[in-house]
Structure formats: C-alpha cells, structure tokens
Amino acid sequence: MDSGKTLCSLIKAIQFQECAVFCAMQEGLKLTVEEGKCVQASAYIPADNFNEYHVRDDVDVMFKISIAVLTECLNIFGSAEESSLKMYYRCEGSPLLLVLQPQSFSNVMTDCEISTQTAESVLELRDEDTEEVAKLVLKAPAFLSLLVDMEKTCDIIEINLSPEHPNVSIVTYGMQDRSCIDMPKSSDMVQSFNCEKSVTLKYQLQHIRLIMKALAVSSKVVLRCSSNGLLLLQLKLEKEDQRQMFSEFYIVPLLDD
C-alpha cells in the first residue's frame, strides 16, 4: 500500500478497546473491537486498497492484536507523513510484520513485529430472522455536528423514526431538561429515508458517541434498524484515489423495564 495514513485514521476511529480481532479474508482486511456485549465496531479495508494482496484461502487468517500498538506503529513517522506500508503474517503464533517507509525521506525505514494472540470468537449480533424496519442514509459531517452539540451528560438517546413528518426525531434526556432534534426527510443531510411504520428505539448515548471518530473521517453514514432494535451504522470513507474503506457499528438497544 502506498500510504498507510487513511488506514491508520480508520483504525484509530474504532480504537476504544485495547485489543482488536484482525481478520484477513479474500475480500479484504477486517478489524473488530467489542465494548461489553453492547457495541461491536469493525474497520473494513477492501482488498483493492492494496497494491498487492495475498491471503491463504484454505484457512481463516484471524488473530488478536493490540490496536494501540498497531496505530502507534502505523504512525511511526507522524500522522502528517505519507508512508508506504507492507504487512506480512505467516501463521498462527507468528507476529504481524510491518515495514514502513516515508515518502518524503528516503534514508529511513521502520520495521515492526507486533505480537499476536489466538483470537476468541467474535460476537454474532446479527439475527437472520429479524427484518429491517428502517433505513436512513445521512451525510456524515452533518450527523457528526448534531452529535457534537448533544449534551454529553445525557444517558439516553431516543430515536423516533416515522413515515410522518418530522420523520426523524432524536430526543436526549438530561438532568432536568429534554432536548429534541427534528429532521424531516426533505432535509439536505438526509440522502435517503425508508420507514414503513413508526418505531422508537432507545440507546445509551455513550454507545452512540463511540461512532464520532469514525464519522469525522467518513462521508456518508447508513443507519439500519432491525425489528429487535439492533442498530447498525455503516460508514463510508472515500479516499482521494476513489477507493473506499468502511466502518461498521452494531449497537444493542436499551430495553424498557
């Protein structure tokens, strides 16, 4: 890969846990972190982002790695520097090797051996039996600015989706106060809106706030609500070379007592 910069910023966006499960598939690389059993976040880098990409197809290439160490290594020449990146991994138990070389200095290079551990299984939050009840496509920067302005101390965020005006209504509850954001589907920040029947879902604001770093580097976000309340957010990061990287967040709803 010619520049590991975007890759690094995407991985940083899901860096809310110490360790990530690193998984290399034919289609691309995927790193997954989990927060309790409530949030699962993944960074997905399709294979076409790499100049060269080889992965064994007979076994699953999957291991656990310190995400903090990985981002420090990717950033070894600083976040402003574009550095070419090579990654190697032999087999279970062997370290992940990185070779980095900055584009603007030719007399320096770094190699890293990052130790790996056998991965535990990743939570399967998707339930094939549930149906999708609403889908919403929003511009990521605009959605981010809404989240930034929300009072941090609020615990609960309530998302109301409805075919009726105002379509989207987000309510946060603070100590004494209540705030509400209404967004009609005609708004420029809403790129598409599908909802047949009105739904009300509640989440912990803390969990929703975990997506903010990813929103900051993305252009577009898709929100999908399934009938069991599980929220899936898919974020698209568009690079200058027209290639794309993605991040995904599954967030488990708060259940009414």
Add this chain to the structure above:
Amino acid sequence: MKFRAVMIDAGPMREFTNIVSTISRLSKECILRLSPDKIYLIVSEDNSGPAPPMLWCEMPQSTFFLEYQIVGVDDEHKDIYLGIVSANLSKSLVTLKTAKCLKMKLTKKQCPCLTLEIEMPSSTSQQSRQVTHDIPVVVIPRKMWSEFHEPRVPHPDISIELPALKQLRTTIDRMKCMSPEVVIRASAEGRLTLQIKTDLAKVSTRFKDLRVEAFEGPIDHSDSETETQTMEDVSRTCYCRVDAKKFSMFLSADQISHNRTICSIVHKKLVILCLQTEENVKLQCFITGIVY
C-alpha cells in the same frame, strides 16, 4: 553583585525565548550562570542531590546583548550563579517575540529578583507599554558552584550527525508510548537505529547515510547480549539504552534554529546530544545509559 543587560534585536530575542522555553520543558528548575563573556543555563537531574548536570547550555553574551554589565562578589569570583524556576523565566519571556527591547537586571525587591523589563509595542497606537516581571531567584553561594561545572565525560566511541530533529522526535514519541526505554545504535557506516522491544512489539527505525564525525573503534562486544547483527560488522557499531522520555525532551529543542546536532555515544554508558547554532550557542544533553 550587580548585573544589567539589554537586548534589542528581534533575532536574538526570539532565539533566547526558544532556548529558555526548551529548558523549561526539560526541567522545573535551572541554574542561570552569568559570567563576563557567556551566560549559561544548567540543569541537574531533578530527583538527585549533587550530580553532574544533565543539560548544559552556553551562550556568548556579545551576540545577544547590546549592553552587558556584570560585577561579581570580588575580583576572583566574577560569575553570578542564580537558581531560578525555569517555567517562571520562560513564561515571562513569551511576549518577547514581539517586544522592542528587553532589559534584564538583578534587583532586590523584598527578595532577590531577576527583573525583566520588556518594552512592548502597542497594537492600537504608536505608544509603547512597559511590562515588568520580577522573578524570584536564589543566589547560589560560592561553595556550591563546583556542583554546576561542566561535566567531564569519557571520550565518546562514536559521534554521528542526527537526522532532522522534528522527524526524529515524531518517531521517538511513538516509541515512547510503547516503551519507556529506547536503544540508540550507531555504526561507523553512518547508520543510526532506534529500537524498542516490549512484550507486544519490537520496533526498529533505521536512518542511513548520516555523517560520522568521529569513530574510535573497534568496539568490544564480548560481554554483549547474544543478539547477532549479521548485516553489519558489530565491531563498528556501538549502542546505548536510554530513557525514551529524556531523549524526546531534548528533541523538542528543534524549535531553536540550529546548524547541526551531533549524537555521541560512549558504548553502553552515555549518550551526549549536542546542538549548535549559528550564534555559537551550544546546548548539550547528557543521558546516562540504562544497564541491566
């Protein structure tokens, strides 16, 4: 004891500010030694008692000051040693970059003070403003002067020019997050390697084609760790393990406009970093090696 000095040129004022602010980042307290031809800023290790200085900075007074008057205790002791809180000095100088004139003098205002009188231009009119800072200082008695003499160091095994400090600092800062110690390795072929090793990762950054100023090889590696470096002749390589934080702190000196920076290594014992500027300012940092 008397001291009075005036600085009026923007360049030296900026440089003086940068030097002081670098020093203040490296230490809480420092010694300001004033002598007839040079001024020194000396830092000893914070936690220790009498120990050789860790940081040694000398500036020729004539390139900085327009006027410079000093009278010591007597004819044999012409210098003045002052203990000062580095941050106090650096914070008082932050406005110097836009100042017209700086007057420094030793005063007694209920306690010994280094008084800085800064003449600032007004942003709203042609007038100027007079800012006065009285920074408390401790006058160091003569019998303690010996503690702040320039450290005598063994002859280094190698002296090699460092790459751009800013670039080096970014790398060291990343390494610092992963490991408290970093191994600096330099070879007579002009290679400089920074290495860290932890349970989680091994990282090594290699710079090549650096100018070697001096090499006093061959290096005796007989008692070394068994780690073999097949690629190069080990007798032409020496290394030292140092505190990553101290190394990184010295590198923050990149804001002082400098000519060159030399890294000298006494194999496994000491790293001496020396920065020199066009105005003949010399900033030296002595980092002792960590040996297991």
Add this chain to the structure above:
Amino acid sequence: MKCHIPGPNVKVLGRTIHALARFGDELYLESSPDAILLRTLNAAESAYAMIKFNKVFFSYFNYNFYSTDDKEGLKCKISMKSALNAFKSPTHMDKQVENLEIKLDPESCKLIFIVKCKHGIVKTHFVSILDCKAMQAVYSKDLVHSRITCSQKIFTEALGNFQSSDDQVTIEANSNSFIIRNYIDCNIDLTKVIRTQINIKPTEFDSYVIGTETIITFTLKEFKALLGFAEALSLPLQLQFEITGKPVVFIVHNGTTFEAHFVLATSKPDTNTQASSTQNSSAVKRKRKEVHIKSNSPIKKKLHLDVDLSKYLDEDSHLFNYIDIPIEKDLNNIDELVHNKTTGSQSILHDNMECDNIIPASPTSKIKIKAIFKRCFESTFDPRSIQGLVLAENSDSE
C-alpha cells in the same frame, strides 16, 4: 414571553450566554415591555453581569405572550448548564442557525428554545425553570468619576503577560499613569511568585478620565470572560470605577440593540504589614462581597399556578383585581428601582434593602447583606498611605 431572534443575532446571544456562564451557574431571565434582561451572579457574589437586549434585537417580541395581565413579564431562573446546552458552539452558530424562538410553556413550566437550523433541522430544548424570581444588583453607573473607553485588545494583550496562576489583578490609575499588576496575597511566599506589572500610557486609551487616583483589585477570571465577550463581538469596552471597595463596571454595547454591564467587586489591596494570616484571607473574602444583590420574588411562586389563576381571572374580573394587587406593588417596586438607578440616586440602596420583598435565602444571610453593605462605606477610607509604602518598595529597582 415569546420572542424570535434572527440568525446573526443568535450568535450574539450565544456569545452572551457563554460569557455569563463564566460568571455564574444560574441564569436569571426577565422580560419587560421593551427588552429582555439576562443576569447572573457568581457563587462568591463578587461578580455580576447583566445584559439587556432591546426589542429591536428580536424579529418578533412579545414580553408577556401568555399572560393576560398587561404588566407582568417573565421572571425566571434556569440553570446555566441548560442555557449553554442550547448554544453549544456559538462560533459557527450564525452559519447553522436560521432563527431562534424562545418561549415559555405555561403547561409544563418549561422555557423552550426552538433552534431552526439549516438542512431543515429543528432543535428543541425544554429547559426546566428552577425558580420564578428576579435578581438584580444595585450599582451606580454613569455617575462615577473615573471612566476609560478603549478596545478590549489593550487589556487582552496586557493580561497575556500574566501567569495562568494569577487570579486577581490590581489596577492603579491616576490621571498620568495606568498600571495593571498581578495581585499578590500577603500569605503568598514572595520567593515563589512572579510579580508582573504593566504600564500603559493613558494616551493609548480612546478616552481616559480619572476623577480620583484609585487602586482597585478584582478577579481575573470574570475580567477575561468579559474581554472575550467584547472581543467576539468586536465592540469597545468602557470601564467605570470609583474608589477601592466600590464595584468596577464594564460596559459593552452596540448602541441600539443591546447593552451589557459586568460588575466586579473590588477589594482593598492587602498589605504585608497585616499580621494574622488566617484572619486575613477571610477578611479579603468578605471585603469582596460588595455587589449588592436584591431579589424580587413574586408572591406566587409557581408559574403554572400563575397561568391557572389568570384563566380564572378572565372569567372573574373582580378576582383579577384582587389577586393583582400584590403583584402591582411588587412591580412598582422594581420600576422604582429601575427609575432610581437611571437617575443615579444611591440612597435608594438603603430603602430597598429594608423592603419586605427582598429575599435573602435565609434570615442570617439578610443580616450579612446589611453588614456587607456597611463595609462598602467603610472602604471609603482606603489605606492609601500604606499602599503607597508597598509601592515604593516594589518599584525601587536598582
């Protein structure tokens, strides 16, 4: 109360709230027939701020939208945090916000901020009302002998020379010189702190009138907050002050639409000759409590009750008149106060302090207020001579 604020002015209001938030934790809101007033007081009661937005500031203005009573506007207290919540990022508010509506919801007893943003987004903040009383500080303005007008820049730049640990400044002004110093408490070890002073030539100021030579000391935190406010709105600053112990008033206004007063209590400078250190610090604290607070509480505490009653009132005008009497009194009281304030009579302070409607939190604090009040006059004799001594020592350099 109901009002609409156009986009560009929302930014001004946002800046105001952020500046006020650096003063106090509670925001008092009051509507009158021609303006809305926002006030706050810091916890130590040494700093007070009042900003008055005139009718022209609003695109729609109705000071008593829900009230049937012609004279009563809104008086309420909300938490500053809630207010800040509605103005999260004032810097780009003018770009995002098209319009802001503030209204009282009599049903739920909430103050509602409706922010109409770009992209068709509407943010609604339902803010709880903590209390229904007004608060007002009494201070004299426009009568004082010493006045300085200048750009905030002079002070902002001057404060840049101080250390972040400095918390109070002393201004020493006479007709030929103007000096700002960091204030050094006499308990502080002089070998630990930097003493800084800045001499500014009076000719740097746009206008400079010093009636009597004065030395005043006040807090830096609030001073910085008000300078930030003036800077954000690029408006000049006017200082009005008298003598040590009397509050200093900072005025920022843009002519017709709004006027802000920031009042900081001033204290006597400590002298190193003062003996007992522990007593001393508390003395300073007491000395500083010299912004006089006066609260007007309507007889009816609950707002929704207020409205319920007014519903009845519609039906029964007799009842209406009957109920109304105490309110009238209350209002007159304020009117009187406002009137007197503008004419500048200082004696009114006393009369009001004796008034039943003043509600100090508890009887003890009422006594305290009186005591504080006395101090205000004590301070007329400020220990100039002692101060002068210290000065001489300080400036004696070589």
